[in-house]
Amino acid sequence: MSREADMSLSLNARTRLLVVAPHPDDESIATGELILQVRQAGGEVQILLLTNGDNNPWPQRWVERRLRIGADERRRWGERRRTEVTQALAQLGVTGEALQPLGWPDMGITRRLCDQLDASVEMVVQCLEAFRPTLVALPALGDHHPDHGAAHVLTRLAVAGADGEAPRMLAYLVHGQEVTGKGRVKLDSSVGIHATKMAALACHRSQMALSGKRMRRLADRGERYQAVRGTSVAAESAVLPWQPSRLLQRWLRLTLVDERGVRQWPWRQAPLSMDGQGRYVLHGLDPAAPGPRFLKLHMNLPSPWIFDRWGWCEL
Numbered sequence: 001m002s003r004e005a006d007m008s009l010s011l012n013a014r015t016r017l018l019v020v021a022p023h024p025d026d027e028s029i030a031t032g033e034l035i036l037q038v039r040q041a042g043g044e045v046q047i048l049l050l051t052n053g054d055n056n057p058w059p060q061r062w063v064e065r066r067l068r069i070g071a072d073e074r075r076r077w078g079e080r081r082r083t084e085v086t087q088a089l090a091q092l093g094v095t096g097e098a099l100q101p102l103g104w105p106d107m108g109i110t111r112r113l114c115d116q117l118d119a120s121v122e123m124v125v126q127c128l129e130a131f132r133p134t135l136v137a138l139p140a141l142g143d144h145h146p147d148h149g150a151a152h153v154l155t156r157l158a159v160a161g162a163d164g165e166a167p168r169m170l171a172y173l174v175h176g177q178e179v180t181g182k183g184r185v186k187l188d189s190s191v192g193i194h195a196t197k198m199a200a201l202a203c204h205r206s207q208m209a210l211s212g213k214r215m216r217r218l219a220d221r222g223e224r225y226q227a228v229r230g231t232s233v234a235a236e237s238a239v240l241p242w243q244p245s246r247l248l249q250r251w252l253r254l255t256l257v258d259e260r261g262v263r264q265w266p267w268r269q270a271p272l273s274m275d276g277q278g279r280y281v282l283h284g285l286d287p288a289a290p291g292p293r294f295l296k297l298h299m300n301l302p303s304p305w306i307f308d309r310w311g312w313c314e315l
């Protein structure tokens, strides 16, 4: 028998929920019931939609029966998905004005984070300071979709840098294995609430056409969140959670991100050592750097596989 120590969530008319969604459909798959329950409790909801989900060629080829997808076709597909997310939100009791689209490049949030960190964080800060959420639902750092992990990093940096009382943060996982542990928050549900969520999901017709089964499977899980607690500690070095094969090391890169900026190294030039237990240790961290600090390990090779193999960790 599992011994789950799930935390509860109390929602009321003072709850102000901000959902950070990298793509249209994440809001329904991961947080549809949460959105609905905040609205039913009389609270407010806003959706920060980072991309229009326009870099989505296989569903587009399938639905539109065309092979070549150019810039115009992509833009049109993004507009279509924006319409779908508006329809989904209406099912969940949220009006179109609650949608804050940033129009960042789909499959390009990591690049954006690396190239325009301050400007990107500032856009999220502005949203936080204008809406003043009490609760932020954000993608899990360990989600295997690179846009999701990068969205977590940007949101955490923005929360750390925004004025006002820090909101409670709940991370949701769409792609990858759920990590069970302390701080898990489970949302109560009912047949009616779940049916409304699935009706919202069905509004994403462009996605349901090719991947309806997978989408329904993802959305059918009970909504569970991980309470976000900062783990960054002031230290000059940190043990890494990864043990990449020596054969791969020539293609690996490390990306370190904190409020001070972005630093990147090829693996073999990074300030690494090995400790007595055979673990890699990264040196040269600034113990005085404020706020959360994140590191990504990734392979610097073009690949048709979009998902992260190692991804991000918090140092």
Ligand SMILES: [Zn+2]
Pocket: 022, 023, 026, 145, 148, 174
């Ligand atoms: Zn997504």
